[in-house]
Amino acid sequence: MMRALLVLLLATSASAAAPRTFRVDYFHTGNATEERFSIDKVVLEPLPWPGHPERAIDETNLGKYLFEVRDRTSNRLLFSRGFASIYGEWEITTEARSMHRTFHESLRFPAPERPVQVLLKKRDAQNAFREVWSLVVDPKGMFVDPSSPPSPGPLLKLLESGPPEQKVDLLILGDGYTEAERPKFEKDARRMVDILFTFSPFKERKADFNVWGLVPAAAQSGISRPSTGVHRRSPVGTTYDAFGSERYVLTFDNKAFRETAAFAPYEFVEILANGNTYGGGGIFGLYGTVAADSLWAPYVFVHEFGHHFAGLADEYYTSESVYVPAADRLEPWEKNVTALHAPEQLKWKHLVSQATPLPTPWDKAGYEKHATDVQHRRRQVRAQRKPESDMDALFLSQRDWEEKFLSTQKYSGRVGAFEGAMYEPRGYYRPQLDCVMFTRDRVPFCAVCQGAISEVIDLYAGPPKRAPRATP
Template sequence: MRFLLALLVATSASAATPRTFRVDYFHTGNASEERFSLDRLVLEPLPWPGNPSRPIDETNLGKYLFEVRDIATNRLLYSRGFASIYGEWETTPEAKDSNRTFHESFRFPAPEKPVQVLLKKRDAQNVFHERWSLTVDPRDMFVDPSSPPSPGALLPILKSGPSEQKVDLLILGDGYTAQERPKFEKDARRLADILFTFSPFKERKGDFNVWGLMPPSAESGISRPSTGLHRRSPVGATYDAFGSERYVLTFDNRAFRDIASFAPYDVVEILVNGNTYGGGGIFNLYGTVAADSLWSPYVFVHEFGHHFAGLADEYYTSESAYLPAEDRPEPWERNVTALKDPAQLKWKALVQASTPLPTPWDKDAYETHARQVQQQRKQIRSERRPESEMDALFTSQRDWEEKFLGSQKFAGKVGAFEGAMYEARGYYRPQVDCVMFTRDRVPFCSVCQQALSEVIDLYAGKPGRSGAPSP
């Protein structure tokens, strides 16, 4: 079965294509310290799906970075920036008083010789520093080449070419029973189609393969602890992550990775079977969305922006689980800035000379309306009223915001509009409206589109500037 599946998804792979190697590890700590420890070394069932001509990540995205170096020569073989659940959790109030452990993974082409794997983390000045290192010998007797139980048939949704030349997107279902597989297939195809109506994905559709995978669940739906609902779904997705009723994550990384290993993937969207508004997205880990929510098209695309290109949330009027930064460090994300020096604005090349920095907009009126919406939202959730009432509230909010933001003097212009990253003051976004700011029927802003295109190139583009040889 494993052999036949490998042939199905990797017919273009040569005999020399390496398997996918995975390092599973534990990430433990609190707001002031963190530690790492090895869990296991795994050879996944399928060949490495990545672009052999782009092994080195030159995007400079991510709170963390991992590198794979040849032990004998110290030559850099592979690298990727990423973010993590731990990286978000350490900014919550809980992390000031408690320790927690999260399970994480590195994936890279299986090496032929021993390699050093290094984990680095940014400081406040955006400089990476080494935090952990381990030696990986592919001949180690503890490298596990066995396959976990099959999650079921792989669904080809869009096949544009060989995996090594494309971005492989896996849509992974959770909370669907075996009888609900037709529903999963319909949901997955619908949301994939929606993604490709947004630029730059629309213009770059031919650079993507899309796969579907649905491990059958014993019960329909996923956990929602705030309402007393608990499910043991295969991927482990749950609402109420970090106490936020709308935030959907899985904390079962081992199960997630084992299931996903049966598909060629660079990026993953976890499609959960439910109608309550919710989702989440972590750069280079996964995105999530509730399939049956009225707002699933928006949430899918918004959260995919987080996962795919590390785009920051540009909204700031909703409640957040995170503590505000004590100062205003310049974010690594492409689409937000502290604007400490307008002359050095990271997207200055896109700003017209006639657009002032900071860029004025009617911020007070927007915030007054947003506060009213948030009060109504809290009441609907606290009283556990039907999801249709939340949908009606969001629809009313969208209609008001589209008209209001579209009428601003600098609407459609790139500038620096104050209010972003959950902060009303001190952080700025590129345009007055964007997929990363509201649920409005608007595109990604110009800066976000540029960042998304850069990551598409990382997986489906020509060899990078570094000229580094493939592993």
Template sequence: MPFSLIRSCAAALLLAAGAAGAQQPATVRVDYLHSGNALQDSYALERVVIEPLPWPGDMSQALDETNRGQNRVEVVDAKNGDLLYSRGFSTIFGEWRTTEEANRMNRGFEESVRFPKFDKPVRVRILKRDERNAFSVVWSVDIDPEAQEVVKKQPAAPAKPVPIRVSGPSPQKVDLLVMGDGYTARDMKKFEADARRLADYLFTVSPFKERAADFNVWAIAVPTEKSGITRPSTGVHNPSALGTRYDIFGSERYVLTLDNRALRDIAQHAPYEFIEILVNNETYGGGGIFGQFSTAAASNDWANYLFVHEFGHHFAGLADEYYTSPVAYQAGATRIEPWEPNVTALRDPASVKWKKDVKAGTPLPTPWPKAEYEEYSRAYQKRRAALRAANRPESEMSALFREDLAHTNELFSKAKHRHDVGAFEGANYEATGYYRSEMQCLMFDRSEKFCNACSDGIAEIIDLYSRPRQAK
């Protein structure tokens, strides 16, 4: 379909969404501050906002039963307590509190929850997993969307959303918003091309490939004065609309924004349920928080991988399956069963999460060339750190990544259980105590396929947000 026609169709859908107020409720956003340290946290309400666009989701699928996320938001009737809406999510604060810094100081992070407007006052509850891995309420606040202090009128959009893929009305589809940061006014065509290229690649990877018709994709970017985003470790400070930057929690490759209000105030002008931020940088980097957003360096040689891998975190709550790369997080004292669908503590091998895919006779735990892999990886990580410390050209880092993947493929090709589903020790940033379902996966290294456990986890979230087409 010609792009001009796609754009006109998308504009028609946006207008239809705006006119469908009687069918689709308004979108309510609660902005709040989440602060504390490694041992305690607290919450404080900042503001309640009625966003410019109607609720993009399917009202028949208001309740989330996937059991994902470190947190959960519940919206209940303020009078009788009936559950009206729920979703699992995780937070930047939740990650920060596992860092060394959280043991010696307090910090505060902006957060938001969004939900459809109900025709009655509601109570918004934030829940958190406890030591038993069960949810318990940690904060609640009563919200009357008609109250005087609620922000009901928004400034004009600082940029117009661009349609990338339009499959149907938002309530029937997953709405993905690709945002740009570090793109100047002259870079806007590059941003649109980057957004289109990476979104197109996403839908070549299963199970997104088979479910492409269940997605709409939009793009929006507010121009910056300079190309590229802030990278403090190299003395680069580029102010930008989203405030995205490298070096989060001291990790040179970790890219996030801590300016949640800026993010939400721009994103609210397009239909969205999920966000991926493209940064206009060549340096390898990205990040992803379940239910919040993900990021990827759009100009890096590994941008395709970064886009999909980080989106896996944000979209489906997939855990990292690698464990030899340095991270900012400290290991936990106990090994409780992770909520993420693709890793396990294997406390009960007979009931492993992905047991439907485990063939009879497959040993659990499952042998793999772990010692050989770790020996090579230690040397590889030293080379990687040396390249970064010397600020070598990004092409040298990309070449090292290609070499590493080739070595892993060769090593694994000779392994007995290369194509089996089992329980392979080493996952979730830990060499022992956590297991992944297959020897290799897009969440383990820079390979191109998700394992079955990840694919199933992704499909479950697609089902939560999209309404399948009726058979003719």
């Protein structure tokens, strides 16, 4: 009893001493060949920083971008995190070759005591991070805004495993739910959370997570879907048709998103959109999205959360893509895909048995023939404006065929290097034939994806790192 009370008192004391959450809002402008950054606002969010002070430095080597916070006087590294961004995706679209666009972005870190330098870095062609922008921030400066935005409503405790600074804090953020639909949001959120923790390694690490819920009241039910003429002023701004892709769901209103999320302790966010059309999205370190009422919501939630949480790449390659194919097959930073320039140096070689050839053969032509037919029928469903149930029926038949086809391949279930990934039929390889990141089959994350997810969990809630012992 006394031991439990002492742990509680220590946890409470640590929370009370935690610094506020500091946020740098900025504009990211450019096109396919150039980019610029400019400061918008520096904000003190309402809640304490939710992270553990001993887990401030990110050594996962994930993300297209990385930011560092350094003490201005000593240049000591105080905090770092890798991340991806909407701009980082948009710059490889066709549109970025012909026009400029501006996106609003944010960097969040524990409020410093003294002036700091914030450095933003981006990967070059050799995967090395190079500085692209920096600014000096004084936490006591007159333009630091400590005012609180309007509250989105009560914070729901969907899963509480311990103090925020000792856990991975996930926020389920509802968008497109009216005041009367708050109970629906809570039901939807709990359903998605239950599904997430049936997948390994989330299942085994459930005690390392807190899950919170927030849902600002919408004036109208649902979110925007411009391709059908539907526009909604939802509180978080979530919309279908991002980048012109009907199934891609994002919000481009970063300020609304950040000001709403600021009322929960969070490192990760899943936006639950009140809609029934198949759709979702996920950007590493920013957020994931899913249409809550789609038949495919359980799969989309988990798949997109893989992008957001661990920077996992899409392993599929037969669906239509808005991205311009890469001229060179550079080695991706994502841990579940490779260009396989040197099979003997494969980044997941430790999981490959000696009996598995690299590259690993499979009936790729047979798979692609069926996928091409599905894409043709999919376009017909949309062109003829058939009900969503017709699309669901097509996807169900596709899932059943793929599940049977892939499970009967010679190297099914083994780790290797199977060609076809990252929207490209040639030059990129995935670790296993099937995975949550490849098809809608009822399959788990592959071994490589599970390892990547576990590494991120450890960054926030793993066992503390021990300092190396001195040599006697």
